Every structure is written in C-alpha cells, then in structure tokens.
Amino acid sequence: MRSVKVWPETWPLRAPFVIARGGRNEADVLVVELEEEGIVGTGEATPYARYGETAASVQAQITALTKDLEQGMTREQLQQALPAGAARNAIDSALWDLETRRANSDLWRMTHVVRPDVVEMAQTISIDSPEVMASGALALWQNGAKVLKIKMDNALITERLVAIRTAVPDATLIVDANESWHSEGLAARCQLLADLGVVMLEQPLPAADDALLANFIHPLPICADESCHTRESLPQLAGRYEMINIKLDKTGGLTEALALAAAAKTAGLEVMLGCMLCTSRAIRAALPLAGTARFVDLDGPTWLAQDVTALPFRCGRIALSESLTQ
Numbered sequence: 001m002r003s004v005k006v007w008p009e010t011w012p013l014r015a016p017f018v019i020a021r022g023g024r025n026e027a028d029v030l031v032v033e034l035e036e037e038g039i040v041g042t043g044e045a046t047p048y049a050r051y052g053e054t055a056a057s058v059q060a061q062i063t064a065l066t067k068d069l070e071q072g073m074t075r076e077q078l079q080q081a082l083p084a085g086a087a088r089n090a091i092d093s094a095l096w097d098l099e100t101r102r103a104n105s106d107l108w109r110m111t112h113v114v115r116p117d118v119v120e121m122a123q124t125i126s127i128d129s130p131e132v133m134a135s136g137a138l139a140l141w142q143n144g145a146k147v148l149k150i151k152m153d154n155a156l157i158t159e160r161l162v163a164i165r166t167a168v169p170d171a172t173l174i175v176d177a178n179e180s181w182h183s184e185g186l187a188a189r190c191q192l193l194a195d196l197g198v199v200m201l202e203q204p205l206p207a208a209d210d211a212l213l214a215n216f217i218h219p220l221p222i223c224a225d226e227s228c229h230t231r232e233s234l235p236q237l238a239g240r241y242e243m244i245n246i247k248l249d250k251t252g253g254l255t256e257a258l259a260l261a262a263a264a265k266t267a268g269l270e271v272m273l274g275c276m277l278c279t280s281r282a283i284r285a286a287l288p289l290a291g292t293a294r295f296v297d298l299d300g301p302t303w304l305a306q307d308v309t310a311l312p313f314r315c316g317r318i319a320l321s322e323s324l325t326q
Helices: 055-064 068-071 075-081 087-102 128-142 157-167 186-195 206-213 229-237 254-266 280-292
Strands: 001-021 020-037 039-045 124-125 147-151 172-176 198-202 222-224 243-246 270-273
Touching: 001 055, 001 068, 020 055, 020 087, 039 087, 039 280, 055 068, 055 087, 075 087, 075 254, 087 254, 087 270, 087 280, 124 128, 128 147, 128 157, 147 157, 157 172, 186 198, 229 243, 229 254, 243 254, 254 270, 254 280, 270 280
Parallel strands: 124 147, 147 172, 172 198, 198 222, 222 243, 243 270
Antiparallel strands: 001 020, 020 039
16 A cells, blocks of 8 residues: 655745746745655656646646555556646656666666766756846856757847857857747748757747648757647647657656657657756656757756755756766
8 A cells, every 4th residue: 555645845946037928936846755665756746837737736636646546556547547747747757766666776777778977958048138148158158058048038039149149159059939939020030040050949939829830941940849748749740840848747757758759759850858947856757868859958956046855967967977876
C-alpha cells in the first residue's frame, strides 16, 4: 500500500521573469510524494494559467486519484486516467522516481540513455529595455553561455535584437515570442531575425492561428511550443513548423515525452527540450530527453533565489559529471 502526499510550494525568483504574457516574481509548483515500503518517489509540476491550470485545480486532479495511487496505479494506467498537463506530470515524475529507487537504479538506465557529462543549455533573457537585455546577454556570454534564448513581445523587436547582437556578436540566438506576434509583417520579422543570425523562432503566432503558417516561406526554423503538447498535436504541425518544444508539464510527464520525441523524429521534426519556472526536481525528470534535442532550455531553476538540492548548474550548462546523485 502506497502513501500519497501532495502540497504546493512557492519559490521567490532572484529577478523578475518577464515574457509577452506578463511578469513573474515567484515560481508556484506542486509536489507529489509517493511512499512504498519505505521508499519515496517525488515529482514536481508547474501549473500554467495559459492552459487553464491553477495550483488548486491541479492539486484537485491529483487528489482525486489518491485511492488509485494508493492501490498501485502504474504509469501506463495514469496516461488514461488524466489528460496531459501539470497534474499528470507531477504523478508521472513521482512514479518514475519511485521505480528507479526501488530498482536501485536511475533515470538514465531506466530509459536506456547514456548520461552525458555535460548538458549544454540555453540561458533565457527576459523582456526589458534594449540596453538592459543587451547588458544581460553580454554578462551571460562572458560567464560561459553560448546559446541565449531571447524573450520578445510585440514591441521594440528591431531595437532589442540589434542591441543584443551588437553586444554578443558570436552568441547563438533563439527568439521566443510566446504567441505575441501577428501574421501581418511576420515575413519581414523573420527576415530581420535571419539577417541578425538568429537560428530559430519559437511560437510567433497564437496557437489558434497555426493555419496561417501553412505554405509560409521563412528563412529560419520555426518551433511549436504552445501548439504542441503530445503526439496528438503532430499531424496539425506538418508543413507549419520544423521543430517542437517538449516540456513535461505539457506532455503530462516523461512517459509521453519520450514517445513524443520518438514520433517527432519519425515526422522529421527537430526537438527543443524546455521547462517552466521550477526547481531542480522538475529538471531531473526531463534530463533523459536532453540527448534528443537540438536545443536544451532547462534553466528554470537558475531563476530561483534558492533551489532545492540543486543540480550542478553552470552558466549555459549542467555539469552532470560533478554530481554523484544523477
């Protein structure tokens, strides 16, 4: 018989995190703990308002499955019991953690993935004035980050990107508009990004406007984030996107995320591995996917003023060889 616990946590950020939808000063997460025969598995998820989630609604979804979890619900059964989203992710991650600990193993061996010594990752620059964003980009570059993810809204696009590119002429830049752009003028903006050496544009249009990307000629790859949640999303992305952003809070956990990554490869789509604002608990659950991704964007915990037992984050990378717990 398992015991089940679920609780919310709030983690203050070290600086405001601003995207096109607004700013955040803290990360609100939910934690699930499963205990079986003295062995404890833990999972974490971040409820996201964009997908109609709140901490209360996600906790209610988890609590509704308490009896089934106590009686031994498996990951396979979980996929049918809950839709993709934060609630399923928290439980799925806890079940993976429990399985690995019961087997005296780790996620790398359980998923048949060779653990790298280092995971190279992007560092995010949130929205601010062109000068502040350029200064932030330079500081990250000087500290070792080679890939920078630039958050954008619908204003000062040229000014911000020119300032950043001038500050870090050799950095690899990706741009994330978080659905804030419109089809009018999109071609010119894509050309601007290409001219500045930006290597990828993430979710420029609202997901509901994906049809406008059909037969849209663009000089750099476009990545689906809000438009891609699970394998069921893939047919609608054909001919519109070249890449997908996989996040466990969208797929509902590593179980579906692994299947989505494999299906994306079959469909000819590249993968970006992303995250929400979260602690290292959530990142650990996603790490086996890092090797499948062209870009890894797992810097959520680096925005926290304080983390749980932290992964060995360095600017622009996770130095897994420095950790004895992975």
